[in-house]
Amino acid sequence: MRIALDAMGGDFAPGPIVAGAVEAVRDQDDLVVVLVGDQERIEAELAKAPGAPRDRLPIVHASQAIGMDEKPVDALRKKRDNSISKSWGLMAAGDVKAIVSAGNTGAMVASALFAGAHAKMFLPGVRRPGIAAIFPSHQGPIVIIDVGANMNAKAEDLYQYGIMGSIYAQEILGVTSPRIGLLNVGSEDDKGNDLTRATRALFQESPWAARFVGNIEGRDIYEGHVRVIICDGFVGNVLLKAGEGAVEFLFATLREELARLLPNLPVDAGQKIAGSLKNLKSRFEYEEFGGAPLLGIRGACIICHGSSGNRAIKNALRVAYAMAEDRINAQIIEQLGAKLEASEPTAEAEGDGPKS
């Protein structure tokens, strides 16, 4: 299996990115990771890994890289030879079966939808791919989909996200028959906006009605009673970024608070507390799953967090490998197909417009 890895994407690229690729190919004999990016810099990193199976770490040179803070659309337009577009080019050409990047998420998504739509890379029956992010909960990891691929989602899109997210949660997170909840502002059937009402109706008359628990609220997310939460890409993206912001803010204020405390504590106590905090913060990062998959495309695409280290990259490559083996995509196609026969998207299902 050949997977394209954006070697230039990530806060610390290319160092930990290339290191993660080396670990991945060492773990998996039939894995080839195509390193896309600045040839010289990649060579320099590979030189630090003596004995790495270079035959399974080919390099595709890209003269440009998109910065983490660059405006995605502008950057894609200006930097034609960037490592993200080039990686998607390899996907579109069928040279690789999956793609992994810890780079500029906006650029990654824009590029994915562009390449995907044009190269007919969406799975049959899929209306729009969705990004599934992993959140922590008292019950373990949960999936929230979509967190940024689809800003004007229709009920039928959310329905598909529920199915795809559920299959992902089962196959990758190992949750048995994960239940699907609709992110909403209250538990009553008629709560929310036109989109949520239409989505609810669509699920209730579908083959997946049994898996669908109906509305859940923001505060239910971390309880983990529902392992797959669907929402449109705008809400999900705001939620994802606000969640990161909240955790950072909380740990920052926590550090302040404890710093004021430490001088009055025995040294070893201070060290133990610092250790605990580190331990705690790690619970909010799901490195073992590598990143957020873009569900609904042929093969696989994993979007990693910008701060990804070699471990996260290695795991993202492992997950991409598993997802590109087609077992998961086959299920998605089958389930969406079943649905599409059952009921075509209705006018109502399309309605997320204003009804004032």
Add this chain to the structure above:
Amino acid sequence: MRIALDAMGGDFAPGPIVAGAVEAVRDQDDLVVVLVGDQERIEAELAKAPGAPRDRLPIVHASQAIGMDEKPVDALRKKRDNSISKSWGLMAAGDVKAIVSAGNTGAMVASALFAGAHAKMFLPGVRRPGIAAIFPSHQGPIVIIDVGANMNAKAEDLYQYGIMGSIYAQEILGVTSPRIGLLNVGSEDDKGNDLTRATRALFQESPWAARFVGNIEGRDIYEGHVRVIICDGFVGNVLLKAGEGAVEFLFATLREELARLLPNLPVDAGQKIAGSLKNLKSRFEYEEFGGAPLLGIRGACIICHGSSGNRAIKNALRVAYAMAEDRINAQIIEQLGAKLEASEPTAEAEGDGPKS
């Protein structure tokens, strides 16, 4: 000034609610707090406050109370004599100038919009009132509006929320010329959905253009560089509840983590840490502002957190008093009026529908 207080609303009602009212009238000589709820239970609580100025603590009996977890719409329909509806009745009748409740938020909002719309209690020029919630940030408290009053907001609604939120932040939070940010999924002008694009356009051609910083992302919220953040009620409500959930989850895991640690720490160290945590958690509760105001109505309405203690209730009554003095509402009317002449809501400004 007469303010209606829902004595039955809140996790610990009526105890701390009545206690807060007693403190408030003791602080403010010309304040009359009308206690709405179960006469007997309120009397019993008042009896615990010997020497309370009973003449400024009249009781209006309501035989029913809506539980915190009851489904708002159902509950309002079934319990006609509930303390929330009765409080709004007093507002509509002009018997009180403000209303405060720590009860079922959904019921409070539904009741507010119903009573407000029917009794012409919206301020002139206001399209739809919005709920302004206070979030913590590195720069101090910030305002996010709307967090649940308006589920299908138009650009013109968000524009008004920006103005009202900015006036509130200045007058109540004491922020000088607070800047307004549009919650979005990226910083580029064309980011987001039809609603955000229309809102952005509306601000840029408005008298408030200088105060408007454009798009901000979820992770910027807690930085506090922008003190007023506007979004539609669906996004804001999900954000508010998810934020509460995240903080609770984080403190729960933090407690676990430290519990594992404490046995190995000297007792006083453990106590100091527990103290710090309490101190820290309090930073996430803005009791000094009492709760979230519903902006855009005549007089004032403060929706308090269900867990509000007497201090929060006292402060909510103080804020309600200040807001009902009309200085703030006069500014809102003036600013919205200025805008309404400048540009009537356009078709584009109305458009938050699907453009697929």
